Amino acid sequence: xxxxxxxxxDFQLKRPPLVTLQxxxxxxxxxxxxxxxxxxxxxxEPDAEDFDQTAALIGRxxxxxxxxxxxxxxxxxxCKLNTALCRLLRLDLPRELEHFRGVVCDGELxxxxxxxxxxxxxxxxxxxxxxxxxxxxxxxxxxxxxxxHLLRNNFFMETLTLNLAAIAKINKLSKLQANRSASLYNKLxxxxxxxxQVESHKFLPENCQLxxxxxxxxxxxxxxxxxxxxxxxxxxxxxxxxxRLEAKADVGTVLARKEPPAxxxxxxxxxxxxxxxxxxxxxxxxxxxxxxxxxxTRDIPKHAWLSAQTLFQRRANKDPEKALSIFRKFIVSKx
Numbered sequence: 001x002x003x004x005x006x007x008x009x010d011f012q013l014k015r016p017p018l019v020t021l022q023x024x025x026x027x028x029x030x031x032x033x034x035x036x037x038x039x040x041x042x043x044x045e046p047d048a049e050d051f052d053q054t055a056a057l058i059g060r061x062x063x064x065x066x067x068x069x070x071x072x073x074x075x076x077x078x079c080k081l082n083t084a085l086c087r088l089l090r091l092d093l094p095r096e097l098e099h100f101r102g103v104v105c106d107g108e109l110x111x112x113x114x115x116x117x118x119x120x121x122x123x124x125x126x127x128x129x130x131x132x133x134x135x136x137x138x139x140x141x142x143x144x145x146x147x148x149h150l151l152r153n154n155f156f157m158e159t160l161t162l163n164l165a166a167i168a169k170i171n172k173l174s175k176l177q178a179n180r181s182a183s184l185y186n187k188l189x190x191x192x193x194x195x196x197q198v199e200s201h202k203f204l205p206e207n208c209q210l211x212x213x214x215x216x217x218x219x220x221x222x223x224x225x226x227x228x229x230x231x232x233x234x235x236x237x238x239x240x241x242x243x244r245l246e247a248k249a250d251v252g253t254v255l256a257r258k259e260p261p262a263x264x265x266x267x268x269x270x271x272x273x274x275x276x277x278x279x280x281x282x283x284x285x286x287x288x289x290x291x292x293x294x295x296x297t298r299d300i301p302k303h304a305w306l307s308a309q310t311l312f313q314r315r316a317n318k319d320p321e322k323a324l325s326i327f328r329k330f331i332v333s334k335x
Contacts, residue, residue, distance in 0.1 A: 015096075016121055016203045020103060020112035021196040028194045029104050029113060036101045039184045043094055051173040055085040058166050074146025078163065081139035081170070084132055093129045093181075096122060116195040117203035123192070123210055124203075126185045130214055133178035137217075140171040175217045182214035189213070268328060274320045277327055281309055300334045 042048070062075075062082050100122050103114050144167050147160045189212060204210070271277050287295035288305070297305060308330050315323030 013121075013124070016115075016117040016201065018103060018118055019115045019198065019201065021115060021198070023111065023113045023196055026111050026113060028191050029111075032188060032191055033101060033104045035184060035187050036097050036104075039180060040094060040097055040101070042180055047173055047176055050169070051177065054166055054169045054173065055089075058082055058085065058163075058170065061163060061166065072146070074143050074150070077139050077143035077146065078167075081136060081143060081167070084135045084139060085170075088129070088132050088136070091125065091128060091132065093125055096125050113195060115201060116192060116197040117201050119188075119192060119195045120203045120210065123185060123188060126181050126188075127211070127214075129181045130178055130185065133174045133181070136174045137171055137178075140167045140174070143167055144171075175219055179216050179219070182216050186213050268332065271324070271328055271331070274316050274324055277312065277316075277324060281312070285309075297331075297334070304334070 058078065059082050062078050100114065100118060103112075103118075144164060147164050147167075150156060151160050151164075189210065192210070271280060284295055284297045284305075288297065288302075292298055300308075308327060312323050312327045315326060
């Protein structure tokens with residue numbers, strides 16, 4: 001098995017000569033053609049394009065920090081990740097599949113088919129593609145573990161955040177592509193015996209045997225695993241919310257309001273002469289000083305009361321009737 005591991009990991013592996021032989025029963029060829037064609041169509045989906053763009057971003061980030069981070073273990077994992085991505089690009093699996101698909105007869109009962117060596121070469125390339133993605137995910141986990149440790153210590157926050165985002169995206173897309181290649185391999189592997197074999201042109205060594213199936217990568221935690229119970233984060237109350245809650249809770253203090261005193265009735269007939277007015281002024285002035293709440297003129301402001309007295313005294317000497325009339329009108333308007 002160790003020799004086989006070195007075999008699929010050989011990037012200088014040469015493609016066997018493309019030889020076609022006449023086969024009477026080619027019913028399986030249509031299935032092989034459809035499987036390869038469907039896989040090639042998946043390579044044009046957005047996630048495949050995102051994988052290529054993110055891989056290019058990781059290469060640029062590595063080149064930018066090659067001197068400053070060269071001694072960091074996490075950065076060395078990024079360098080290994082970039083090497084694996086470059087090898088994946090050199091592998092060029094779509095070109096190999098298109099080349100093989102072009103010689104597979106489609107929809108014919110009999111025709112020329114490529115030999116088993118060419119088909120085994122495709123399976124080996126699928127194995128290489130699958131294991132390269134496993135290497136990519138291993139480097140992603142190693143780099144992310146180290147970068148997370150640096151983030152906890154507040155080192156290189158902006159740079160490491162960008163690196164972690166790119167690594168996480170590569171890790172996620174790598175799982176998708178690995179599962180697609182594993183699915184294609186598992187469906188193509190049983191058809192290996194249907195291809196014609198030439199004894200003098202064997203691709204696999206004698207001690208090598210292709211695995212029967214490839215295991216799919218789990219994209220998420222199994223449903224049987226209990227979900228982790230996360231502590232509920234404390235409720236954050238802002239200053240505005242706190243002020244609003246306090247204002248809502250503050251209903252004020254209930255005050256016992258005193259009822260306003262009832263208005264006192266005053267008979268204007270008591271002010272018929274100037275002497276009556278003078279006695280009224282003297283009595284009310286004394287009452288306003290001693291008991292301001294019980295006097296008749298308690299609702300009249302002090303300045304208005306003094307002005308009325310002054311005006312009455314000035315008019316009383318010259319025109320008593322006019323002075324009496326003005327004062328009576330003043331009292332009526334205020335009471």
